[in-house]
Every structure is written in C-alpha cells, then in structure tokens.
Amino acid sequence: MSAATVALPYGDSQLRVVLGAGRFTTLAPVPPPALDDPSLALRTALATPIASPPLAACVRPGDRVTIVVADGTRATGIRALMPTLLTVLEHAGVADARVRVLFALGIHRRQTAAEHAAILGPEVAARVAHADHDCDDDATHVALGGDGPAATFRLNRGVLDGDLVVVTGALGFHYLAGFGGGRKALLPGVAARASVQAFHRHSLAADPGAGRHVAAAPGVRAGNPLDALATAAAARVPRTFLVNTIMVPGGRIGAVLAGDVHAAFTRGCDAYRAAFTVPIATRRPVVIVSAGGAPRDGDLVQTQKAIAAAAAALAPGGMMLVLARCAEGTGQAELLRWFTHPDRAAHLRALHEAFSVPGQTALALREHAERAEVYLHSTLPPDLVARTGMRPVACVEDFFAAVARRHGRDVEGYVLPEGARYLPVVEAEA
Known part of the structure; x- marks a missing residue:
C-alpha cells in the first residue's frame, strides 16, 4: 500500500509530504467558517x-x-x-x-x-x-x-x-x-x-x-x-x-x-x-508540524511558536519534524549568541543576570531540542540550525528514514498543519 501524502503550508506555497513511516492522525478540528462579508x-x-x-x-x-x-x-x-x-x-x-x-x-x-x-x-x-x-x-x-x-x-x-x-x-x-x-x-x-x-x-x-x-x-x-x-x-x-x-x-x-x-x-x-483546542488521548512519539506558512514561518522566532504547540502533543524523547521556510532568517540578530552557553543551566543564569528577549526565545528552542529530537526543514544554513540543537534536514525523506530506524514503520504520530494556530491538550490533563 502506498504511503499517504499531505500538503502542508510552507512559505507562500505548500509542501507535499509523503508520510514514509508511521501511522498519522491530523490534528486540525473543523474551524469556524470564513466570513462571507x-x-x-x-x-x-x-x-x-x-x-x-x-x-x-x-x-x-x-x-x-x-x-x-x-x-x-x-x-x-x-x-x-x-x-x-x-x-x-x-x-x-x-x-x-x-x-x-x-x-x-x-x-x-x-x-x-x-x-x-x-x-x-x-x-x-x-x-x-x-x-x-x-x-x-x-x-x-x-x-x-x-x-x-x-x-x-x-x-x-x-x-x-x-x-x-x-x-x-x-x-x-x-x-x-x-x-x-x-x-x-x-x-x-x-x-x-x-x-x-x-x-x-x-x-x-x-x-x-x-x-x-x-x-x-x-x-x-x-x-x-x-x-x-x-x-x-x-x-x-x-x-x-x-x-x-x-x-x-x-x-x-x-x-x-x-x-x-x-x-x-x-x-x-x-x-x-x-474552536482551536485539540483534545488528544495521549502524546505520541512522532509529530510533524508546519509553522503555518507565511507570515507564521517567516523566521525562526515565529517558527518557535509552532514548535511549542507541537511539543504539547509529543511524547518525551520523541521525534519532531518542523516545516518552516524562515525566509527572513533567525528574526533576531542576537539569537545565536545565546547558544554559546554550554547548557540550559548556564543559559538560565545568564538570562537572570542580563535578560533579553532573544535569549528567552533561544532558551525555548534549546529546551525543545533537549527534550526531543527536533528536525527542521527550512532555507536556513544547516550549520546555523545545528547551533540551536535542532537537526537540519534538506529532504523530509531523511526524517522518515530516521523514524523507521528508531521506531519501525508502524509508529503512531500526529500531523499539525498549522502548528501555532492549535493547542493540543491531553484529555486526562485538561
């Protein structure tokens, strides 16, 4: 049986993703209808x-x-x-x-x-x-x-x-x-x-x-x-x-x-x-999230908001694929400097000593990358992505190959078509 394909927002267009490994549920409740006038x-x-x-x-x-x-x-x-x-x-x-x-x-x-x-x-x-x-x-x-x-x-x-x-x-x-x-x-x-x-x-x-x-x-x-x-x-x-x-x-x-x-x-x-809370029975080991296309995926700062939403549906230590074009780069010139701190504890100490918004955003990215394997498909240079703790993937097929190696081809996962729009909530924790 051929793998399912989903079209997910990416920049000003859509990216067709073949779900090469795993069985996925799309987390996108029926939204309110658009206004006619x-x-x-x-x-x-x-x-x-x-x-x-x-x-x-x-x-x-x-x-x-x-x-x-x-x-x-x-x-x-x-x-x-x-x-x-x-x-x-x-x-x-x-x-x-x-x-x-x-x-x-x-x-x-x-x-x-x-x-x-x-x-x-x-x-x-x-x-x-x-x-x-x-x-x-x-x-x-x-x-x-x-x-x-x-x-x-x-x-x-x-x-x-x-x-x-x-x-x-x-x-x-x-x-x-x-x-x-x-x-x-x-x-x-x-x-x-x-x-x-x-x-x-x-x-x-x-x-x-x-x-x-x-x-x-x-x-x-x-x-x-x-x-x-x-x-x-x-x-x-x-x-x-x-x-x-x-x-x-x-x-x-x-x-x-x-x-x-x-x-x-x-x-x-x-x-x-x-309208936009998504109840889920449990967190799953694999989550695929689109930041939602432009302007939501314009830079890494905006993309982080979709990563935060997807993390709510991801099991600890799981694997996340993030689709975000990031045409405008990181979004904050100071962001990467914060990843020179060796670990989260040092990062937090520095934030308490001299707080900055880019440092706060960098902390959020660092925490997500430490709690799970976060793969990013974007136009950002691979070495820049790696500095954040995330894993750059030029081809989404590489992500599914990694999923298959770790979990096999029948692992269950979620797809969030517009990550920052929705909030997954585990029903037992609501």
Whole structure:
C-alpha cells in the first residue's frame, strides 16, 4: 500500500509530504467558517460592541484617533477591515487627517513603505498617516504612571496623547502570554525596548534554576504574569476600543469582535479556545508540524511558536519534524549568541543576570531540542540550525528514514498543519 501524502503550508506555497513511516492522525478540528462579508461583520461589531458604546459614540467630531496595527509577522485581516473602520470614523466626524496608524513592532525590525501598503492596502496607506513604533526612540515614550505593576512601563505617546486608541489585532494562542491579540498590541507592541525586556522577563520563575513561570503558557490566563501585566498596562491607556479578529485557515477572517478592550478580549479568548483546542488521548512519539506558512514561518522566532504547540502533543524523547521556510532568517540578530552557553543551566543564569528577549526565545528552542529530537526543514544554513540543537534536514525523506530506524514503520504520530494556530491538550490533563 502506498504511503499517504499531505500538503502542508510552507512559505507562500505548500509542501507535499509523503508520510514514509508511521501511522498519522491530523490534528486540525473543523474551524469556524470564513466570513462571507468581513466588512458587514465589522460594521455590526462596531455598532453593537461588547461592554462598550458603539464606536461612533466613542468619538467626537475632530477627535484624534490612533489605530494600533500589527506588523507583517501577524496575519490579522486588517487590510479588509480598514476601509470600513475609516468610513465609520468619518461618519462620526473624524476625518482621515485626524487618524494615524501606529504599527506595533515591539522590538521587531522597521518595515518598508511597501510592507505598510501591503498590510493596510495601498489606498488606505495613501489616505492616512502611518508610522512604525520605534522602541529605541526615548523621546516618543511616556511612563504609564499611577499605581500597580505597570506604572513604570513606557509606551509610545501616540497611544496616550490622543482622544481614542483603536486597538486591532488577531486572537490566538501565545506560548508565553497565554493569548496573543488584545492588550498585547500595547504592551509589548508599542513599548520602549527596556519595557519590552522587563515585560518578557516575568516569563521566568523567581528561582533561577526553575526555568519558565508555570503559568506563562499557551491558553493560560489565570496566574499568568505576562497576561496580568499587559492587562494592567492596557487599563492605564485612557480611552481604548478593541477590534480583534479570529483568523481561520487560508488567511481569511472567521470572526470580528469589538468593544471594551478587556471584556471583548476575554470573550474572544473563550471563543478561540473553544474552536482551536485539540483534545488528544495521549502524546505520541512522532509529530510533524508546519509553522503555518507565511507570515507564521517567516523566521525562526515565529517558527518557535509552532514548535511549542507541537511539543504539547509529543511524547518525551520523541521525534519532531518542523516545516518552516524562515525566509527572513533567525528574526533576531542576537539569537545565536545565546547558544554559546554550554547548557540550559548556564543559559538560565545568564538570562537572570542580563535578560533579553532573544535569549528567552533561544532558551525555548534549546529546551525543545533537549527534550526531543527536533528536525527542521527550512532555507536556513544547516550549520546555523545545528547551533540551536535542532537537526537540519534538506529532504523530509531523511526524517522518515530516521523514524523507521528508531521506531519501525508502524509508529503512531500526529500531523499539525498549522502548528501555532492549535493547542493540543491531553484529555486526562485538561
């Protein structure tokens, strides 16, 4: 009998993978259907928002509005929504000249004008002012102040000085903050570099030898220190209105949620968890995961999120094949330096002494590679991949040959077509 073949996202196309050894179950529950008319869905959401007056009632004629938009590493569907969003604001008396788009880069690289146009659409990019957040421009950052854990964090003054901030993004599992979207567009999205570093440092347990905080995990909000900090920071931004999407396979919009930045986000997290949690009976020795194609597999930093999801379905010491083009390289120039530490313990000590976000990402990659055999099929140089502890494979057939040698040809495994989109959960542990 011939081996089964699956087509998995890889960059801007798909990679056909012949499952040469093993018996595989695909972990991809039926997602919500894509919206036929995202513009209509947005109009409805803006007119009947969650725990908030309608958007049109949140502004006065002539108000200054900042729209926070994710950079190109996130697929949010914002291009399809921007014309309607601007129309609603215009009808409420806020002309294009009073609107500014602020791209929430965090500490990511600056974007080009062409990338701005691709995210917003050329017509919208020509209509409204837009700029990248610069985490290193201290003159543009203001401390949140007040009481509480977020008081010392510094955000872009563009979200503090205007009359209304429309916070956009896409909901999804996040390997540290529990969920992406919502409040994360503000912290770390438009925070100063030192604030971004301080925010991510809370992902570590207080004990230098313990590794990650137990609640800093995908799908977890209760007790999650990053979720708590981002929520506290969002509460310090004077006037906000949330517009978040739930994206479905194919890069299409499955739902639009709008309203109070906290209540609407919580509603969205509940909906996302219900739709994209994948119950499994047990972890298996072999997992094949696609990072989800562009932009989710644009670099190693984004790919790590899919590896984290796949690890939840992999038995200890198992074998994982990761498909991620990584056309933009590692994604963080400092990332590889952290692999000069001889082991996890030394890596953790260095992180506690001088924390850095690339060091945190490198730690996650190191831990996955130490707990299992992680094979990466990408366009990255093989020697670079090997430095991370992962095993480069130019041909996926080489992975299945290794599986057959270790487990035989009847081993059971899983396939995750879009790793970062889903969260496998062992039913007995739920």
